[in-house]
Amino acid sequence: MGDAFTEHRALLFTIAYEMLGSATDAEDVLQESYLRWSAVDPAAVEHPRAYLVRVVTRQALNHLRSVKARREEYVGAWLPEPIRTAPGVSEDAILAESVSMAMMLVLETLNPTERAVFLLHDVFGYTHGEIAASVGKTEVTVRQIAHRARRHVHARRRRFEPDSAAGREIVQRFLLASATGDVQALMDLLAPDVVVISDGGGKVVAARHPITGRDEVARFALGVSRTGAASAPFEHVTCNGMPAARFLADGELDWLLAFEIHDGRITGLYGMRNPDKLHRADAVRPLDRGGRQPWKP
Template sequence: MAEDAFTEHRPLLFTIAYEMLGSAADAEDVLQESYLRWSAVDPDTVEHPRAYLVRVVTRQALNHLRAVRARREEYVGTWLPEPIRTAPDAGEDVVLAESVSMAMMLVLETLNPSERAVFVLHDVFGYTHGEIADSIGKAEVTVRQIAHRARRHVQARRRRFEPASDAKQEVVQRFLRAAATGEVQGLMDLLAPDVVAISDGGGKVVAARKPVVGADDVARFVLGVLRTTSTTRTRVEPATYNGMPAARFLTDGALDWLVAFEIHDGSITGIYGVRNPDKLHRADAVRTLDRGEHQPWKP
């Protein structure tokens, strides 16, 4: 049945769409559109359903990405990807965990739609240039050129990545304890000198409009945020989002802040705070991600 085939490959299809779009909501829209197209096809005439579905989802995601790019250029403040809750063992596939990390998703946002599609399909999911050419409607030689250009762009901007672990979650807990008690030095001890804090309120709630850089400024920024947004009714829960250790700030049971942490060698190098309510109302669902059977390209 068509529905069975789509359900079987849904984690892979969602992962591709999310990495191309940076939005779980947009990825779900793409999957819905793709399912409607798939349901109109006689599955008995499709020799390789997964390849067919990947091609449909890729084309739909490309169309969607081109449509939303102008909207994102007008975004109020700094744009962050819509966070997705991942299982604690998401870091076991390091390539997949890095590909959905906040830092990598921000790098992917700087690619044009074709570059992003080619990089995601080739370098993350391991599809050949020929397979990608068929999916995006371009000649294989053109796809090779796009892949080279995109890879060079990403390599120049990608940050060192370490997936979530118990040790990193402990760093986050120490950071939150220091923040709760107002210990500036305690925060400074856990922050890398060049740490960057990025907030996304979407112009709908209070958040920093620009990245905050440097341990001293970030420590004071964090304490200021907690003073103005936390109450006795605020509860903090540990979690894993986008393959990264994270903390959920709930006030009266409602998710108010979601903060993901980038940690290297025991020091926090990046803090990504999402407060835009449009990006939080789906943040409770744990997403199953999948790269399929292809082996990834190794740099």
């Protein structure tokens, strides 16, 4: 029994993480699911992977509903708990987009059932009938939910390019321009509708609200540079399929800045400073969509 769970663990973690936006909560869901799995008679499970996906989905739905109030009371802007992803994630465009900060924020605007249905169908490739068994709805209802959720997501999704050498060069140029106060270089790198979202969780200094527009974001970047943060040593990493910079203070991870890039311009900057969300951000997480072909518009 344990071997089947281990075999599909990457898929199960990916589902739970995309459902919850938190690696910590995803691990809790996997632990709960494993305990349920361990109590099952092996002879009663014909398709272990399908069974495990149902269990994890149900546990994630329960967990998501329980944390709703906690998220509503969150201090400042909320971002998903960042995860470091292997380079191979960037080669799967659907997986990379689905774990990107921008998409995870869009998923937060869905209700729990809509989120589960959209992810299982459009990202992981499960049929409406299979999803119905996981979320406790009829197939007809799931089909309606999928249509509604897809329309909602597509109206709000942002263009996104996975981590690449070109993207890392843009990150390097942005940080250099910020550190040296090169306003024109910053303006050339930023898209007109660029947005900055910083998550301090009320525990450290961070912008409480999103900052939008090229001029405002350039001013913000220059202000941060005057604190010395932007000129601190950093390491290029892949975070949620995106190019990112990892900054240390006294040998500890102090903040993580992920870059959303499209057509050679920075369209989004996602800064994680909340120490509660950074404590697991150094471990590279294996992600897996399970090999199914998702729905395509």
